[in-house]
Amino acid sequence: MEFPLILSENGDLSFYRSLEMAERSLEVIDVVNGEYEGFDAIGRSLRLTPVSKNRVQISLVEQSPLQIQHLETLVRNFLTRFGADRPIDCSLSELLSYCDRFIER
Numbered sequence: 001m002e003f004p005l006i007l008s009e010n011g012d013l014s015f016y017r018s019l020e021m022a023e024r025s026l027e028v029i030d031v032v033n034g035e036y037e038g039f040d041a042i043g044r045s046l047r048l049t050p051v052s053k054n055r056v057q058i059s060l061v062e063q064s065p066l067q068i069q070h071l072e073t074l075v076r077n078f079l080t081r082f083g084a085d086r087p088i089d090c091s092l093s094e095l096l097s098y099c100d101r102f103i104e105r
Contacts, residue, residue, distance in 0.1 A: 001019065001040045001044075001046075001060060002040045002041040002042045002044075003016070003017055003018070003040070003041055004016055004017055004041055004096065004099075004103050005019065005022045005038065005039070005040055005041070005046065005058065006038065006039045006040075006041070006071065006074075006075070006096075007022060007025070007026070007036050007037070007038050008036065008037040008038070008039075008074050009030070009035050009036050010035070011074060011077060011078065012078075013074060013075065013078045013099075013102070014102075015096075015099055015102050015103040016103070017103055019058060022038075022058055023055070023056055023057060023058050026048060026056040026058075027056075028050045028052075028053060028054065028055070028056055031048045031049075031050050031056050032050055036048055037074075038058060039067055039071045040060065041092075041093070041096055042065045042068070042092070043065035043066070043067045043068030043069075043070075043071045043072075043092060044060055044061065044062050044063070044064070044065045044066070044067065045060075045061040045062055045066065045067050046058050046059065046060060046061060047059045047060070047061045068092055071092060072092050072095060075092070075095045075096065075098075075099065076095065078099070079095065079098055079099065082102075
């Protein structure tokens with residue numbers, strides 16, 4: 001997995017520098033209800049799997065980054081809501097660099 005990990009809850013994005021932080025942030029009931037989409041930093045989908053009533057495991061769904069365009073759109077929309085002025089025409093890695101202030105530490 002490439003970091004940060006990005007979790008989308010109806011377009012509201014959260015960014016994580018570690019797998020453990022991302023897994024701890026998820027509520028099992030929300031994962032069961034399909035409220036999240038997950039991606040790594042290069043656009044690969046993440047599988048969010050409840051493994052107990054208190055724990056979610058995150059793993060890669062695919063080896064190729066098939067969700068780059070979808071993730072770019074999510075990140076652009078997220079940044080626009082926060083008043084970013086220029087992240088419209090740039091790569092995914094550049095978009096994610098704009099998100100550095102939002103990454104969980």
